[in-house]
Amino acid sequence: MSKEYKRKRNLYNPESLKPYKISRSKIELFIECPRCFYTDRKLGVGRPRGFPFNLNSAVDELLKNEFDQYRAKGTPHPLIHKNGIDAIPHQIKELDVWRQNFKGVQYHDTQTNLLLHGAIDDLWINSDGELIVVDYKATSKKDKIDRLNDTWHITYKRQMEIYQWLIDKNGYSVSNTGYFVYCNADRSRQDFNNLLEFDVNVIPYKGSWSWVSSTIQDLHTCLNDDSVPAPSKYCEYCAYLDATSAVHKHI
Template identity: 30%
Template sequence: MALKKRHQSVFNPEHPAPYELARGRVENYLNCKACFWLTQLKGVKPPEIPNFTINTTTDILLKRDADAVRGKSTLPIWEAAGLGHLIPFEHEDLENWTNSQQFGLNDHHFNTIHEETNIKFGGGLDDVFLNTETGKIHIVDYKSQAQGTRSPNNYEVKPSSLNDPWKIGYKRQMDMYVWIARRKGFEVSDTGYFVYVDAQHKNVDGMLIDEDPNIAWMKFNASILPYEADTSWVEPTLIEIKDFLLNQSYCPEHTPKGENFTGCETGRYLNQALEALGR
């Protein structure tokens, strides 16, 4: 059977084309090698969950804010944070860079070919800002959350942060995107920025406050969080992954479930199910 032109999905060591590996798949490898093995080598699809479309909508709207002044000026939130010298970056390929589903389509998308492993590595970023003082670009990621929903009656408004243990994936995402952008030939700052919008309910009477009875509104606190990227681990991890793809002949153990949303929830479920069935 003839090979497809692009090397996607299940890894085939006989395929000459670069193996397309999304940023999220690298994150899967770091989180649980068993799940990565099942997906990339055996084609087992992980359990599907509905997309967080509200999060996607906030991403779209935040990018529209940036698009309104792209290449010209900054936004009030950046000015208020002392970052008025950063403006939304204008580039002919920007829309392609944000397309995570087609990241490997061609060089105009957000990918790079790592020659040593023959891996085409990429993803879909949210935005890029230009530092008008240094000429460098900064990777920008939009995040939305609602911190007060777990204890609504006792919640005190608190600032957004990157300190939660499970947010290490956000930081690694920034690391990877800085690394890719540099390999695409851009001068990229180590400093990336997370623009957070945090849904609020404290001292908010409700949502149905518009004159139009069919319109509802939600209030978000907005903030910008800087992050210093560390790209030193990215290339060694790609090399490790290629060796894993070539030589891992059996499924390793799932990462044990830990505290603070760490470990593999799929593995925990499978192990408990098998134990309950006496297997």
């Protein structure tokens, strides 16, 4: 494998002195399937990219602008007030960087020489001085969204817990209760009129981030292993790939 190829693909090199960056989404990828993670980070073949969710990003941006106005005033946003939450948007100089993709909240784990990072949407603070992680979500579903009870919501919960872990590792006091500001666009209206209307719910989630450190250790062991991990039992794609390669051999 040429040096140039390695540099471009940002592949894991255990001999490098530079910390190797692992984002929150790559931790999630490792949890979903160590084989896919290994193929991406060590062998340089990532999953195909999905389409960008531009409408979701627009909602995130607008929410950030709105919460920032209350941050500047030091008062609770009406949604915080309406939900009886003891918090205000936190004014902290680090937030600008903590919100940036590819930077975010970072923690250098010296034991593994991994630089873990993840970009948060917002940060509030309660009257005990604990930092509260806030994540914005936007979608459009028929049913009201006021809880995270679908199986796949585990991804969102882990996302929150990784952010809480990162902030904790940076030496801040973190509340284990985080919030999802969930915006659900109404699709039942008769007319569009160039307007999307959202039902917005603030959903609390009590996180427990004790699993993160051991997962980082496992992920590091995986990166240092010379053998490719087994495919996930629950993924249909590897079985599909095996089946198509078998068919192709006979063409």
